[in-house]
Amino acid sequence: MEGVDYLADERKKTEFDVEEMKIVWAGSRHTFEVSDRMAKLVANDPVFRKDDRVMLARKDLFKNTLRKATYAWKRINELRLSEEEASKLRSFVDEPAFTDLHWGMFVPAIKGQGTDEQQKKWLPLAYKMQIIGCYAQTELGHGSNVQGLETTATFDPQTDEFVIHSPTLTSSKWWPGGLGKVSTHGVVYARLILDGQEHGIHGFIVQLRSLEDHRPLPGITVADIGMKFGSGAYNTMDNGLLRFDHVRIPRDQMLMRVSQVTRDGKIVQSDVPRQLVYGTMVYVRQTIVQDASIALSRAVCIATRYSAVRRQFGSSNGGPETQVIDYKTQQSRLFPLLASAYAFRFVGEWLKWLYTDVTQRLQANDFSTLPEAHACTAGLKSLTTSVTADGIEESRKLCGGHGYLASSGLPELFAVYVPACTYEGDNTVLMLQVARFLMKTVSQLGSGKPPVGTISYMGRIEQLMQCRCAVKKAGDWLNPNAVLEAFEARAARMSVSCAQKLSKFSNPEEGFAELSADLVEAAVAHCQLIVVSKFFEKLQQDIPGKGVKRQLEVLCGVYSLHLLHKHQGDFLATSYITPKQASLANDQLRELYSQVRPNAIALVDAFNYTDHYLGSILGCYDGNVYPKLYEAAWRDPLNDSVIPDGYEQYIRPLLKQQLRVAKL
Ligand SMILES: CCCCC/C=C\C/C=C\C/C=C\C/C=C\C/C=C\C=C\C(=O)SCCNC(=O)CCNC(=O)[C@H](O)C(C)(C)COP(=O)(O)OP(=O)(O)OC[C@H]1O[C@@H](n2cnc3c(N)ncnc32)[C@H](O)[C@@H]1OP(=O)(O)O
Ligand SMILES: Cc1cc2nc3c(=O)[nH]c(=O)nc-3n(C[C@H](O)[C@H](O)[C@H](O)COP(=O)(O)OP(=O)(O)OC[C@H]3O[C@@H](n4cnc5c(N)ncnc54)[C@H](O)[C@@H]3O)c2cc1C
Numbered sequence: 001m002e003g004v005d006y007l008a009d010e011r012k013k014t015e016f017d018v019e020e021m022k023i024v025w026a027g028s029r030h031t032f033e034v035s036d037r038m039a040k041l042v043a044n045d046p047v048f049r050k051d052d053r054v055m056l057a058r059k060d061l062f063k064n065t066l067r068k069a070t071y072a073w074k075r076i077n078e079l080r081l082s083e084e085e086a087s088k089l090r091s092f093v094d095e096p097a098f099t100d101l102h103w104g105m106f107v108p109a110i111k112g113q114g115t116d117e118q119q120k121k122w123l124p125l126a127y128k129m130q131i132i133g134c135y136a137q138t139e140l141g142h143g144s145n146v147q148g149l150e151t152t153a154t155f156d157p158q159t160d161e162f163v164i165h166s167p168t169l170t171s172s173k174w175w176p177g178g179l180g181k182v183s184t185h186g187v188v189y190a191r192l193i194l195d196g197q198e199h200g201i202h203g204f205i206v207q208l209r210s211l212e213d214h215r216p217l218p219g220i221t222v223a224d225i226g227m228k229f230g231s232g233a234y235n236t237m238d239n240g241l242l243r244f245d246h247v248r249i250p251r252d253q254m255l256m257r258v259s260q261v262t263r264d265g266k267i268v269q270s271d272v273p274r275q276l277v278y279g280t281m282v283y284v285r286q287t288i289v290q291d292a293s294i295a296l297s298r299a300v301c302i303a304t305r306y307s308a309v310r311r312q313f314g315s316s317n318g319g320p321e322t323q324v325i326d327y328k329t330q331q332s333r334l335f336p337l338l339a340s341a342y343a344f345r346f347v348g349e350w351l352k353w354l355y356t357d358v359t360q361r362l363q364a365n366d367f368s369t370l371p372e373a374h375a376c377t378a379g380l381k382s383l384t385t386s387v388t389a390d391g392i393e394e395s396r397k398l399c400g401g402h403g404y405l406a407s408s409g410l411p412e413l414f415a416v417y418v419p420a421c422t423y424e425g426d427n428t429v430l431m432l433q434v435a436r437f438l439m440k441t442v443s444q445l446g447s448g449k450p451p452v453g454t455i456s457y458m459g460r461i462e463q464l465m466q467c468r469c470a471v472k473k474a475g476d477w478l479n480p481n482a483v484l485e486a487f488e489a490r491a492a493r494m495s496v497s498c499a500q501k502l503s504k505f506s507n508p509e510e511g512f513a514e515l516s517a518d519l520v521e522a523a524v525a526h527c528q529l530i531v532v533s534k535f536f537e538k539l540q541q542d543i544p545g546k547g548v549k550r551q552l553e554v555l556c557g558v559y560s561l562h563l564l565h566k567h568q569g570d571f572l573a574t575s576y577i578t579p580k581q582a583s584l585a586n587d588q589l590r591e592l593y594s595q596v597r598p599n600a601i602a603l604v605d606a607f608n609y610t611d612h613y614l615g616s617i618l619g620c621y622d623g624n625v626y627p628k629l630y631e632a633a634w635r636d637p638l639n640d641s642v643i644p645d646g647y648e649q650y651i652r653p654l655l656k657q658q659l660r661v662a663k664l
Contacts, residue, residue, distance in 0.1 A: 149201055
């Protein structure tokens with residue numbers, strides 16, 4: 001039944017202009033057009049086929065990734081794509097590869113931490129991919145604790161070189177993507193030693209492999225760390241291990257924007273704060289927040305379309321059964337995820353702005369917003385990746401048994417996505433950084449320095465500690481001020497409560513460790529407030545298109561009220577709302593689900609994903625799920641023959657043996 005749209009009736013119910021919503025989702029008409037063009041380019045090119053990925057053995061999978069990545073690079077050059085187009089094309093290829101780390105971390109590390117001279121030398125080589133780089137920070141023994149890294153970079157004043165060395169097994173670099181089999185160079189993080197004295201962790205550009213024959217250079221041991229979670233998935237990436245045996249590099253290969261080492265082996269600190277050595281992580285964390293909305297929206301698109309196709313129970317007089325999307329339980333699990341995808345999109349857009357702003361300030365030697373940028377990128381990376389990883393798994397469950405099939409696309413999406421909760425900073429460790437920022441802010445209240453930016457609500461601490469929720473009926477929860485005050489009061493009260501408990505400890509570090517679980521909860525409350533408030537800010541913009549703004553208001557209501565419902569313990573325990581008001585919020589939430597329902601399919605169509613990118617039979621645009629599942633089953637290599645390999649060797653003797661036992 002080629003060409004029939006099985007979701008056409010659903011699409012007829014839409015109450016808003018989907019084409020305009022596509023622009024809102026993309027961020028601008030220009031971004032929409034670039035994305036649309038690149039997505040179609042990839043989808044229509046058979047080299048980028050990916051439906052066989054989960055069947056491939058590791059070596060074939062990896063070679064296939066190399067083929068796709070180099071072909072993508074060829075197309076980028078042939079078509080003279082801009083940086084923006086090239087990056088979109090790579091993302092629609094949808095296969096983790098060494099190029100992610102080359103463009104996503106190696107190049108940004110040189111840009112952010114290299115001097116002008118170093119950038120001039122290394123960036124042209126990297127831009128033409130004449131060298132391929134990775135980001136080699138984590139070690140076997142230490143990842144979260146960057147100050148605990150053991151690799152050493154000892155300056156030798158005789159030769160004007162650094163000697164890079166791995167003194168222990170645990171100092172082996174472990175995890176860097178692209179390192180295992182591909183990278184020719186790495187930005188390697190090591191402990192700087194000058195004249196026997198330690199000077200903290202710094203980045204060094206180290207050549208790892210020959211540019212002639214790709215063999216590791218003398219003193220370098222390098223390999224892949226082995227298979228990871230899931231089939232296909234992140235196994236396309238060659239995460240690597242690396243050991244140095246007194247490897248010498250010229251002095252000018254230490255990235256010297258933050259600190260310089262002089263010819264006579266002295267360290268000179270520039271005005272730039274030492275934390276800029278961590279700058280690449282801040283950059284990547286903000287890109288991860290933007291990507292979270294993409295991964296979550298993919299899962300939600302699949303689950304929403306399938307929930308409209310799937311029917312179970314409720315047939316009367318031989319009529320059709322109920323679409324599972326009409327069950328309130330399904331809606332209460334699915335629609336908050338749909339709303340979260342939109343919420344993360346907008347907070348990601350804002351975070352990109354914040355990051356650009358802090359970068360411009362840093363160039364003008366204004367470091368004042370760095371702590372907030374660090375707290376926001378760390379906290380939002382943690383919050384959005386945790387919700388997205390859980391949301392992908394929930395989407396799989398929302399698709400029932402068929403969600404467990406590889407052809408649903410959800411298992412692989414989960415397996416690729418879930419390490420985002422760990423890489424670029426373990427999510428708990430990052431929330432504890434937010435908590436430190438919050439405790440510092442609370443301790444400085446009343447010092448005459450008013451808190452600004454995302455923490456400015458703390459400046460109204462007295463009012464926020466005393467106010468009570470004014471909601472009297474369910475509809476009052478549609479008032480943005482009521483919702484915002486609730487989230488502000490909850491976040492402020494949880495932080496103050498932690499600060500009060502902390503003040504009872506004579507050793508603040510001991511207190512911080514003891515209270516860390518509470519502190520993480522306060523940090524989560526603060527980050528949720530940021531997401532809610534950025535959604536409301538988005539709604540204050542001029543949003544054209546029939547019914548588009550209205551739909552976004554509904555989604556904003558779903559996002560904030562489902563959080564309020566889920567965390568009602570916090571809101572009640574901090575005495576901002578009463579149980580009655582919590583119950584009214586839930587009533588309003590149910591009503592909002594009914595408003596999402598007729599628009600659900602259109603709201604996921606607005607993501608504008610091609611069937612190729614979604615990679616899911618359950619989520620295909622036309623909803624023609626069952627014939628496609630049936631056909632896909634027959635394509636499985638196990639069905640190449642009616643009698644399986646191994647019948648003669650195992651099944652037949654087994655059956656014969658059973659027969660003998662039966663005869664006895
Ligand atoms: C179906 C198939 C689908 C296919 C999908 C297809 C494609 C997918 C493609 C791609 C996937 C998408 C993205 C992939 C991206 C990346 C993944 C790949 C690579 C991953 C790379 C990595 O993981 S790199 C390694 C990252 N490592 C970490 O993040 C380590 C975490 N640890 C730290 O950051 C720090 O050590 C710390 C922050 C936890 C502690 O630091 P320390 O110095 O010990 O700190 P203190 O706590 O004492 O703090 C001191 C002061 O410094 C401030 N501060 C700390 N960090 C920063 C910072 N970054 N910036 C600014 N300031 C900072 C801190 O606040 C303290 O300040 P005060 O003194 O004022 O309190
Ligand atoms: C797929 C993938 C790709 C990666 N790519 C790269 C790369 O390209 N380059 C690179 O350098 N690294 C890379 N990494 C490494 C990654 O950055 C680290 O694994 C990550 O930072 C977490 O550090 P860890 O492994 O040391 O975790 P650990 O810190 O050992 O965490 C273990 C547990 O301890 C807890 N914990 C740790 N410290 C604290 C604390 N202070 N308080 C409370 N709880 C704590 C954590 O919450 C966690 O539950 C990658 C990792 C993965 C999984």
